[in-house]
Amino acid sequence: xxxxxxxxxxxxxxxxxxxxxxxxxxxxxxxxxxxxxxxxxxxxxxxxxxxxxxxxxxxxxxxxxxxxxxxxxxxxxxxxxxxxxxxxxxxxxxxxxxxxxxxxxxxxxxxxxxxxxxxxxxxxxxxxxxxxxxxxxxxxxxxxxxxxxxxxxxxxxxxxxxxxxxxxxxxxxxxxxxxxxxxxxxxxxxxxxxxxxxxxxxxxxxxxxxxxxxxxxxxxxxxxxxxxxxxxxxxxxxxxxxxxxxxxxxxxxxxxxxxxxxxxxxxxxxxxxxxxxxxxxxxxxxxxxxxxxxxxxxxxxxxxxxxxxxxxxxxxxxxxxxxxxxxxxxxxxxxxxxxxxxxxxxxxxxxxxx
Numbered sequence: 001x002x003x004x005x006x007x008x009x010x011x012x013x014x015x016x017x018x019x020x021x022x023x024x025x026x027x028x029x030x031x032x033x034x035x036x037x038x039x040x041x042x043x044x045x046x047x048x049x050x051x052x053x054x055x056x057x058x059x060x061x062x063x064x065x066x067x068x069x070x071x072x073x074x075x076x077x078x079x080x081x082x083x084x085x086x087x088x089x090x091x092x093x094x095x096x097x098x099x100x101x102x103x104x105x106x107x108x109x110x111x112x113x114x115x116x117x118x119x120x121x122x123x124x125x126x127x128x129x130x131x132x133x134x135x136x137x138x139x140x141x142x143x144x145x146x147x148x149x150x151x152x153x154x155x156x157x158x159x160x161x162x163x164x165x166x167x168x169x170x171x172x173x174x175x176x177x178x179x180x181x182x183x184x185x186x187x188x189x190x191x192x193x194x195x196x197x198x199x200x201x202x203x204x205x206x207x208x209x210x211x212x213x214x215x216x217x218x219x220x221x222x223x224x225x226x227x228x229x230x231x232x233x234x235x236x237x238x239x240x241x242x243x244x245x246x247x248x249x250x251x252x253x254x255x256x257x258x259x260x261x262x263x264x265x266x267x268x269x270x271x272x273x274x275x276x277x278x279x280x281x282x283x284x285x286x287x288x289x290x291x292x293x294x295x296x297x298x299x300x301x302x303x304x305x306x307x308x309x310x311x312x313x314x315x316x317x318x319x320x321x322x323x324x325x326x327x328x329x330x331x332x333x334x335x336x337x338x339x340x341x342x343x344x345x346x347x348x349x350x351x352x353x354x
Contacts, residue, residue, distance in 0.1 A: 015328030049108030160213030
């Protein structure tokens with residue numbers, strides 16, 4: 001049986017409910033939530049921050065509601081994912097993206113646990129699992145980063161594997177999560193070291209969406225990449241925000257300055273901005289605007305971003321009507337959330353922006 005897509009945070013009615021919830025319109029949100037759960041709520045292998053019981057808990061939490069039953073189900077999902085990660089490590093296998101990433105994996109589940117009013121002890125176990133990705137692994141006689149994955153960005157097998165850099169599916173996600181947790185005073189052994197390891201990797205390779213085995217063995221390492229779309233999901237702005245969060249967690253003003261310059265360079269590059277083709281949160285103007293606002297808020301010189309924010313707002317307003325989907329990540333609901341510019345409910349936590 002195919003699970004109902006309504007309970008998908010990215011594109012279903014569950015994610016669509018975030019817009020009226022942020023606007024304080026619970027009357028409009030209720031039927032969307034009812035439709036989302038009408039076919040049941042997944043607690044299986046596909047359950048994640050963006051699907052099933054965890055996604056439901058996240059949306060209910062934005063409305064100020066808690067459900068002990070849903071939270072207990074989420075805790076069981078997290079425990080099962082941690083057990084699977086331990087089995088994978090014991091087998092000395094490379095980590096699959098779905099084990100640790102934001103959209104399907106432990107980074108997203110940690111973001112959800114962190115968003116609870118009282119983060120549970122289980123959060124510490126998840127953070128420790130993410131910290132373990134900073135330890136190198138050995139594969140086919142080579143030493144590789146601990147997040148090196150055999151499956152590709154499109155979930156296909158890649159010869160030699162790859163190191164994914166994006167916020168949605170790569171190491172920028174755990175970096176942002178560990179940094180946000182640290183800023184909330186939540187730390188586990190090795191967390192600071194892991195933040196530094198992930199940040200140093202992105203210092204070298206962050207211009208690329210991902211790195212292949214051939215690129216990793218190249219001497220000297222590749223220093224430039226073809227112009228890429230500076231999206232939240234894969235791209236310079238999402239990575240710049242992750243690096244800025246790391247700098248804030250580490251108390252490193254020089255790194256913060258570097259991260260902000262990275263964001264400003266992307267925002268001032270017409271070649272890269274021309275690659276943005278829609279108004280969505282995931283990879284379009286809504287995501288760029290939301291990230292840029294966050295970077296500016298935490299910058300020592302926020303005025304440098306004011307003109308860019310105004311231009312992004314204009315591009316987003318002009319592009320919303322062209323979005324064919326109604327949902328959160330690639331549709332009009334998410335775009336309107338960005339256009340409104342408020343974050344009263346903490347909806348941006350799903351993107352690890354705050």
